[in-house]
Amino acid sequence: MDERDYYTERQETKTTTYVCPKCRQSYEFGIKWLRRTRKKELPRGASELDRAKFAKARDYMVRIDDMLYCPNPRCRSRFEIPNSQTVVFV
Template identity: 40%
Template structure:
């Protein structure tokens, strides 16, 4: 999952927008079968998150092109759980919730 971030090259001091890739790690819907109370407590605390995959990137300046370490962008970002489920399920929930309202 690529996201854009504005970073500055430490060598040439030029700011550019770089596309960093992230790996999404989603929480499972159900706890593992046969788990004990300790594992169940860990499962309840767990949440979905994203991990930054790019640690080093190359400068976009044609004269520089040196690689530098990504700084100032967090390496782990926790995700909100509100958008879970498929698109069809969400559409059905919206229709059920707002379909009763009259249009006007």
């Protein structure tokens, strides 16, 4: 059983402010995240190992976006999201 089977997935957009490394302007960006919420029950066919893992499973969010485009028309720089944290427990 894949670990994803323990969760229901939902895409969310969180607004975060980042500073463009090139033009130093700060802008708000809508960052896409995938929220994984633990299911109420394990699906059929779960093994002992699945049960053990499921018991410890926690809700978390995974960041989908990696790169941003600066909205400044004189810049348009492409840069990586400065915060390297891509998984957040909720």
